[in-house]
Amino acid sequence: MIVRYPDSVLADDEQLVVHRHPHWKRLIPAVVIFILTSGLASFAAAVVTATTWDPAAKHVICGVIGAIWLVVVGWLTLGPFLNWLTTHFVVTDRRVMFRQGVLTRSGIDIPLARIEHVEFRHGIVDRLLRTGTLTIETAAQDPLEFSDIPRVRQVHTLLYHEVFDTLGSEDSPS
Template sequence: MAYPDELLVEGEQVVMHKHPHWKMVVVPVLVLLLVVAVGTFLAAVVRAQTWAPWAWLALAVLAMALVIRFTVVPVVRWRTTHFVVTTRRVLVREGVLSRRGIDIPMRRINSVQFRHTIFERILGCGTLVIESASDEPLEFDDVPGVQRVHAMLYQELADTQA
């Protein structure tokens, strides 16, 4: 999914657009599977009871609430988080109902670093640290292909300064 061109300034082009690494949705998917398994088991247990329709309704409501809170919300949050590098700036947009964003102009970036643990290296993700004119460096967790993003961002910095 490309980043919307109408949000860019004139002459600006998207160099890279990523969502956080897929590892962020592993736990929500496991929660979904667990809720379905436990819900199915409990539905089978109360099947023979005289109050089964009410128990099934209560189980369905509880299961839906758990799935929405612990699966749907995190997956939508993951999908609506954008990490974008353009020819002029780095943009991060997060949020569903209320949006939050940060823009870092290329000319204000002082240094770019990355770090990743052994587990993150296996998965191909890591943390990107951008030091700009602000007080503290900005850290972006779970960036997929963090080494490639680092190299590409460094190249864009060199192109901007040239």
């Protein structure tokens, strides 16, 4: 389930060029934690159920195991998933937008006309997963790095073309 970036954020006649969430590799630790926590909670509940303890004590202990599982899964699994789902890297024909956060939202907009330099970087694992870090440099700020951008080379190329098209350069790539 990929959440579409709301068109209401775009200005009149502004066209969406690319919209990305961070790469799914960010969710691997959350999935591993979910599997391990679920397995451990199931094992603990099975051990408690197999004992000869009082049935009321068994229910209380299983309830505690379930509550601990719920807190761990909610904090270490659901939290990262919601963070991933609400993080957006968007390129339009006018600007680059980055938004993130669940309860507290933050974001940055970079007009294409202010972009001076765009580069990408990815190691061997990132190349296998087709992801990487995109660095955007403007005249006014230190370079901004956006990590885990899926298909970073494609985004780099699209952004490069949009910057040249915005500038109306004669040597704009075709």
